[in-house]
Amino acid sequence: MRRFIFGVMVGALxxxxxxxxxxxxxxxxxxxxxxxxxxxxxxxxxxxVQFDAAQRALAQAKLxxxxxxxxxxxxxxxxxxxxxxxxxxTYLATLADPVVHLRPGQIxxxxxxxxxxxxxxxxxxxxxxxxAGKPAVRIDSATIGDKSLPDxxxxxxxxxxxxxxxxxxxxxxxxxxxxVGQATMTVxxxxxx
Numbered sequence: 476m477r478r479f480i481f482g483v484m485v486g487a488l489x490x491x492x493x494x495x496x497x498x499x500x501x502x503x504x505x506x507x508x509x510x511x512x513x514x515x516x517x518x519x520x521x522x523x524v525q526f527d528a529a530q531r532a533l534a535q536a537k538l539x540x541x542x543x544x545x546x547x548x549x550x551x552x553x554x555x556x557x558x559x560x561x562x563x564x565t566y567l568a569t570l571a572d573p574v575v576h577l578r579p580g581q582i583x584x585x586x587x588x589x590x591x592x593x594x595x596x597x598x599x600x601x602x603x604x605x606x607a608g609k610p611a612v613r614i615d616s617a618t619i620g621d622k623s624l625p626d627x628x629x630x631x632x633x634x635x636x637x638x639x640x641x642x643x644x645x646x647x648x649x650x651x652x653x654x655v656g657q658a659t660m661t662v663x664x665x666x667x668x
Contacts, residue, residue, distance in 0.1 A: 566628035
């Protein structure tokens, strides 16, 4: 009898847990031991107002049937906060604590780098581009200490940096230009109907 009651209780708990997961719209299996979930980038609070304005422009474009221009200005702090969601990463060394600096025409990313027991810094110089209406990044140089990173690491860093920019703009915005000034980045685009 005790086994029966215990079985009924366990079954009820599993059913409630599964239903809770399904009602919430997401039911995930546990992660394997030693792994961690992939970080989900979030929009920094300071960008939320501009992000909301861009979302409203997208809605206005759909209602009016006309394209609406959108401008979003991002700061070094906003991009650093977004970039942090993509770190730590490992490319020969473990890169952590990213700090974004914006210089006219260029993005500078400084990180702490750890290789075995050696701690140093990584420095990445990049140029933002627009490819097919989406932000992209070209890595001009990438070094750890005084050693250049291999091409595969440079490509991965370029993808991460572009993702940090994309995370700050609405998905349906067609980007026409990215202008980097001193300490700010201006993304211009169009919300199409």
